[in-house]
Amino acid sequence: xxxxxxxxxxxxxxxxxxxxxxxxxxxxxxxxxxxxxxxxxxxxxxxxxxxxxxxxxxxxxxxxxxxxxxxxxxxxxxxxxxxxxxxxxxxxxxxxxxxxxxxxxxxxxxxxxxxxxxxxxxxxxxxxxxxxxxxxxxxxxxxxxxxxxxxxxxxxxxxxxxxxxxxxxxxxxxxxxxxxxxxxxxxxxxxxxxxxxxxxxxxxxxxxxxxxxxxxxxxxxxxxxxxxxxxxxxxxxxxxxxxxxxxxxxxxxxxxxxxxxxxxxxxxxxxxxxxxxxxxxxxxxxxxxxxxxxxxxxxxxxxxxxxxxxxxxxxxxxxxxxxxxxxxxxxxxxxxxxxxxxxxxxxxxxxxxxxxxxxxxxxxxxxxxxxxxxxxxxxxxxxxxxxxxxxxxxxxxxxxxxxxxxxxxxxxxxxxxxxxxxxxxxxxxxxxxxxxxxxxxxxxxxxxxxxxxxxxxxxxxxxxxxxxxxxxxxxxxxxxxxxxxxxxxxxxxxxxxxxxxxxxxxxxxxxxxxxxxxxxxxxxxxxxxxxxxxxxxxxxxxxxxxxxxxxxxxxxxxxxxxxxxxxxxxxxxxxxxxxxxxxxxxxxxxxxxx
Amino acid sequence: xxxxxxxxxxxxxxxxxxxxxxxxxxxxxxxxxxxxxxxxxxxxxxxxxxxxxxxxxxxxxxxxxxxxxxxxxxxxxxxxxxxxxxxxxxxxxxxxxxxxxxxxxxxxxxxxxxxxxxxxxxxxxxxxxxxxxxxxxxxxxxxxxxxxxxxxxxxxxxxxxxxxxxxxxxxxxxxxxxxxxxxxxxxxxxxxxxxxxxxxxxxxxxxxxxxxxxxxxxxxxxxxxxxxxxxxxxxxxxxxxxxxxxxxxxxxxxxxxxxxxxxxxxxxxxxxxxxxxxxxxxxxxxxxxxxxxxxxxxxxxxxxxxxxxxxxxxxxxxxxxxxxxxxxxxxxxxxxxxxxxxxxxxxxxxxx
Numbered sequence: 005x006x007x008x009x010x011x012x013x014x015x016x017x018x019x020x021x022x023x024x025x026x027x028x029x030x031x032x033x034x035x036x037x038x039x040x041x042x043x044x045x046x047x048x049x050x051x052x053x054x055x056x057x058x059x060x061x062x063x064x065x066x067x068x069x070x071x072x073x074x075x076x077x078x079x080x081x082x083x084x085x086x087x088x089x090x091x092x093x094x095x096x097x098x099x100x101x102x103x104x105x106x107x108x109x110x111x112x113x114x115x116x117x118x119x120x121x122x123x124x125x126x127x128x129x130x131x132x133x134x135x136x137x138x139x140x141x142x143x144x145x146x147x148x149x150x151x152x153x154x155x156x157x158x159x160x161x162x163x164x165x166x167x168x169x170x171x172x173x174x175x176x177x178x179x180x181x182x183x184x185x186x187x188x189x190x191x192x193x194x195x196x197x198x199x200x201x202x203x204x205x206x207x208x209x210x211x212x213x214x215x216x217x218x219x220x221x222x223x224x225x226x227x228x229x230x231x232x233x234x235x236x237x238x239x240x241x242x243x244x245x246x247x248x249x250x251x252x253x254x255x256x257x258x259x260x261x262x263x264x265x266x267x268x269x270x271x272x273x274x275x276x277x278x279x280x281x282x283x284x285x286x287x288x289x290x291x292x293x294x295x296x297x298x299x300x301x302x303x304x305x306x307x308x309x310x311x312x313x314x315x316x317x318x319x320x321x322x323x324x325x326x327x328x329x330x331x332x333x334x335x336x337x338x339x340x341x342x343x344x345x346x347x348x349x350x351x352x353x354x355x356x357x358x359x360x361x362x363x364x365x366x367x368x369x370x371x372x373x374x375x376x377x378x379x380x381x382x383x384x385x386x387x388x389x390x391x392x393x394x395x396x397x398x399x400x401x402x403x404x405x406x407x408x409x410x411x412x413x414x415x416x417x418x419x420x421x422x423x424x425x426x427x428x429x430x431x432x433x434x435x436x437x438x439x440x441x442x443x444x445x446x447x448x449x450x451x452x453x454x455x456x457x458x459x460x461x462x463x464x465x466x467x468x469x470x471x472x473x474x475x476x477x478x479x480x481x482x483x484x485x486x487x488x489x490x491x492x493x494x495x496x497x498x499x500x501x502x503x504x505x506x507x508x509x510x511x512x513x514x515x516x517x518x519x520x521x522x523x524x525x526x527x528x529x530x531x532x533x534x535x536x537x538x539x540x541x542x543x544x545x546x547x548x549x550x551x552x553x554x555x556x557x558x559x560x561x562x563x564x565x566x567x568x569x570x571x572x573x574x575x576x577x578x579x580x581x582x583x584x585x586x587x588x589x590x591x592x593x594x595x596x597x598x
Numbered sequence: 599x600x601x602x603x604x605x606x607x608x609x610x611x612x613x614x615x616x617x618x619x620x621x622x623x624x625x626x627x628x629x630x631x632x633x634x635x636x637x638x639x640x641x642x643x644x645x646x647x648x649x650x651x652x653x654x655x656x657x658x659x660x661x662x663x664x665x666x667x668x669x670x671x672x673x674x675x676x677x678x679x680x681x682x683x684x685x686x687x688x689x690x691x692x693x694x695x696x697x698x699x700x701x702x703x704x705x706x707x708x709x710x711x712x713x714x715x716x717x718x719x720x721x722x723x724x725x726x727x728x729x730x731x732x733x734x735x736x737x738x739x740x741x742x743x744x745x746x747x748x749x750x751x752x753x754x755x756x757x758x759x760x761x762x763x764x765x766x767x768x769x770x771x772x773x774x775x776x777x778x779x780x781x782x783x784x785x786x787x788x789x790x791x792x793x794x795x796x797x798x799x800x801x802x803x804x805x806x807x808x809x810x811x812x813x814x815x816x817x818x819x820x821x822x823x824x825x826x827x828x829x830x831x832x833x834x835x836x837x838x839x840x841x842x843x844x845x846x847x848x849x850x851x852x853x854x855x856x857x858x859x860x861x862x863x864x865x866x867x868x869x870x871x872x873x874x875x876x877x878x879x880x881x882x883x884x885x886x887x888x889x890x891x892x893x894x895x896x897x898x899x900x901x902x903x904x905x906x907x908x909x910x911x912x913x914x915x916x917x918x919x920x921x922x923x924x925x926x927x928x929x930x931x932x933x934x935x936x937x938x939x940x941x942x943x944x945x946x947x948x949x950x
Binding site: 282299301303304306452453454455456457458459460461463464465466467468471484488491492495498499500501506 | 641
C-alpha cells in the first residue's frame with residue numbers, strides 16, 4: 005500500500021485494537037516519529053482479525069513484503085522503530101510475515117478466504133482515496149452505468165448469496181420481491197444492529213471498510229429502485245458510526261451519493277439511524293418501528309417489509325456482511341462467488357471466534373469448511389491446550405454443539421439440522437472448565453432480558469426457563485424440571501411472535517440434547533462436573549502437593565484458608581464462597597474444585 | 599376485494615379477501631379463543647392464544663393478524679394448538695394474582711374464561727410474580743398491573759380510537775408494563791377519562807372506580823338505551839342492580855358509537871340518583887320557584903308564547919335547542935319555530 009519508496013507502519017485501529025491499548029501505542033508512535041529521526045510513514049487501518057494479538061502494527065516495506073507485529077505497548081515502540089529502520093525483523097513479536105506463511109500466526113490468515121474482509125486491516129477506513137485505490141466504487145459505477153436493475157439482481161441471484169444476518173434468505177430473491185413491489189417510494193435498510201454477545205463481524209466491517217457497505221447499498225438501492233437508504237446502527241458502536249458518517253460525507257463530495265450519482269439520472273442517499281441498544285431491533289419489523297420513532301417491537305408478518313415496510317413503503321433490509329459482499333460479486337461476477345461453498349450455501353462467511361479458542365478474532369472462510377477447520381486450523385484450537393468441549397454457534401439464538409459434531413460443514417442446512425443455527429456467525433468455544441447448564445443459563449439470561457415483552461411465550465416463557473435453569477445451577481433443581489424445560493422450549497419456539505423468542509430456547513434444547521448428563525448430574529447427584537456452579541462444588545487443597553506458601557490464604561477474600569507456614573493448608577467449606585480466586589493463585593496447582 | 603373460499607376445521611367458508619382468519623371463523627360460527635384481540639383496533643398478534651395451523655405455512659399463525667386467501671386450509675383446534683394454548687394460559691397465570699373471588703372483573707374476565715375453557719387450575723411454571731402498587735390516582739380509573747396480561751389493548755384503544763395516546767409500554771421483557779409518561783398520575787396526562795381502556799381491558803387490570811363492589815355481571819340487569827348527553831346517539835347499556843345504575847357500558851360494534859364512549863356517556867350517570875335532581879317542573883311564582891305539574895308548566899309556556907306573538911309578532915321569539923337532545927328532538931324544535939311560530943330565530947348551544 006505504498007508506492008513512494010518509504011516504509012509504512014499501519015496500526016490496527018478498530019475498537020478491538022483501541023480496547024487493547026492502540027490509542028497509547030499510536031500516541032507513542034506519533035511522538036517518536038515527530039522527532040524526525042525515522043523516515044517512516046504512519047497510517048491506521050481497521051481490524052485485521054488478529055484481535056487476540058492487539059494492538060498490532062503491520063510494517064509495509066517498499067519492496068512489497070510486510071510484517072505484522074502484535075502485543076505492542078508504548079514501551080515497545082522505540083525498539084520497534086529502531087528495528088524497522090534498520091531493516092531487521094523482531095522475530096519474537098511477529099504475528100505474520102508475508103514472505104514466510106509459517107512464521108508466527110501465519111496460518112490464521114493462510115486458512116482463510118477473504119471477500120467481505122478484503123480491505124479490513126489493509127486500507128485506512130477513513131480515506132475514500134485508499135478505497136478507490138483498491139478498486140472501490142468501480143462495481144457501483146459498473147452497475148449503474150452498464151447494467152439494468154434486473155441484470156444486477158440476476159448476478160446476485162447467480163452468486164447464491166444468502167442473508168448473512170442469520171436467516172440465510174437468498175439475497176437475489178429478496179431484491180426481486182422489493183423490485184416488483186409497487187410503490188412511489190422504496191427504501192433500502194442496512195441492518196447494522198449487531199447484538200449477539202460474541203459477534204463483532206459487522207462492527208469490524210463498518211470500522212474497517214465502511215465504503216464497501218456503502219457501495220453495496222448504492223448497488224442494492226439501484227437494483228430494487230430505492231432512492232433512500234438507511235443504516236440502522238447501534239449507538240454502542242461510536243467508532244463505526246464516526247467512520248460511516250465520514251465515509252458518507254466523502255461519497256457526497258465525490259458524487260457517489262446524492263443526486264444524479266455516477267453521472268446517471270439515479271438519485272440515492274443514505275441516512276444513519278442510531279439504535280438504542282435493543283437486541284430485538286435486529287428483527288426487521290422491530291427495526292422498522294424503531295426507525296419510525298416507535299418502541300422497537302416486532303409485528304406479525306405478513307405483510308412483509310418488501311410490500312409494507314418503513315413508513316408503510318416497500319423496504320428491503322440487508323445485513324452489513326451481505327451488503328459488503330455485493331461490490332465484490334458485481335466486480336468479479338456471481339459465478340466466481342458461487343465457485344466457493346456448498347451446493348446451497350455459496351461464497352464465504354465471516355465468523356467471530358471467541359471464548360476459549362486460542363485465536364479469538366475475525367475469520368472469513370468458504371462455506372463448507374468444517375467447524376473443526378474453523379476452530380482448529382484457523383482458530384488454533386483451545387486455549388492452554390485444554391480439551392475442546394463445545395461450540396456455541398449463532399449466539400444466544402443458536403445452539404451448543406459437542407466435539408462429535410466438529411465435522412459438520414459450515415452450511416445453513418447442515419448447521420440447522422444439528423439444532424443450532426448459522427446466525428450471524430458467532431462461535432464461542434467452550435472447554436472442559438465450562439458448565440453447559442451454566443452456559444445455557446447465561447444465554448437465556450440474555451434473551452430473557454432482551455425480550456421486548458410483547459408476546460406471552462417469549463416474555464413469560466423465557467423468564468420461567470431462566471428461573472428453572474438458575475435453580476438447577478443452584479442445586480435446587482427438581483426432577484420435573486427437565487420436562488418443564490422441554491415443554492416450555494417447544495411451545496416458546498412454536499408460538500412466539502418473532503425470531504427472538506422462536507430461537508431463544510435453542511441453547512437449552514441443544515445442551516439438553518448433547519449434554520443431558522450434566523443437567524442430570526446437577527439435579528440428581530448435586531454435582532457440577534465442570535466445577536463451575538458455586539452451590540454444587542467444594543474447593544479443596546491437595547495436601548500431598550501443597551507447599552504451604554500461603555499465597556491462597558493471602559488472596560482469599562473471606563479468610564477461609566488457614567495453615568502453618570510451609571505446612572499444607574486447609575479450606576473451611578463453611579466459610580468458603582467458592583470464588584475460586586485461590587485456584588488461579590496456587591503456584592503448585594494444588595487447589596481444585598469438585 | 600375478492601371473494602375467497604377456504605376451509606376452517608373442515609367447514610367450507612366463503613368470505614372476502616379483506617377478512618382475517620379470526621373474523622372469517624367467527625362469522626362462520628367457529629370460535630377461536632383470543633385475548634389481545636378487540637375488533638375496534640388493528641390486529642396486534644401478541645397473546646398468541648388465537649394461533650392456528652394453516653396448511654403449507656411455515657409455523658403457526660396468529661389468526662387475528664392473518665388475512666384469508668383462496669384455498670386456505672385452516673385448523674383451529676388441534677391437539678398441538680390446545681397444548682400450546684394451555685401452556686400460554688399457565689404462563690399468564692404464573693404471574694397473575696389468584697384473587698378471582700374478590701376481583702372486580704370476575705365473570706367478565708377473558709383470562710378467567712380461557713382458564714375455565716382449558717381447565718387450567720394451577721400452573722406448572724410457578725415463579726417470580728409482580729407486586730405493583732395499585733394506581734388510583736384519580737376518581738374514575740384504577741390500574742392494578744399485577745393483573746395486566748400485556749395485551750396492549752389499553753394502549754392501542756387510547757392511541758388508535760381515541761387519538762390521545764396516554765399509555766405505552768415501559769421496560770422490557772418480564773419487566774415490561776403499560777405506563778404513562780414518567781409514570782405520572784392520569785390527571786397529569788392528556789387523559790380524557792373516557793374509560794375506553796376500562797372497556798377493552800380483558801382482565802381486572804383497569805377498572806372503573808365508581809362501579810367497584812357494586813355488583814357482579816350476573817347480578818345486574820342490562821338496559822339498552824341511547825346516551826342522553828349529545829346528539830351522537832351512542833347506544834349504552836345501563837347496568838342496573840336493585841333499581842340503581844351501577845355502571846354504563848356500550849355494546850361493541852353496535853350503533854353510531856360502535857362500542858366507544860366518552861367520559862360523559864360512561865361516567866356521567868350519577869345525576870340519575872342524585873338527591874337534588876329535579877323530578878318535577880318548577881314555575882316561578884312571586885319570585886319563588888315552586889314545583890308544579892307538567893300540565894301547569896306547559897300551559898304557562900304556551901301562554902307566554904301567545905303573549906309574545908300578540909305583542910311582538912313571530913320574530914319577537916327565539917328558540918334555543920340543546921346538544922343533549924337527539925337529532926330528532928332538535929329537528930322537531932326548529933319545526934315548531936319555523937312552521938308553527940313562523941320565525942327563523944333558531945339556535946343551538948353547540949354553535950356557541
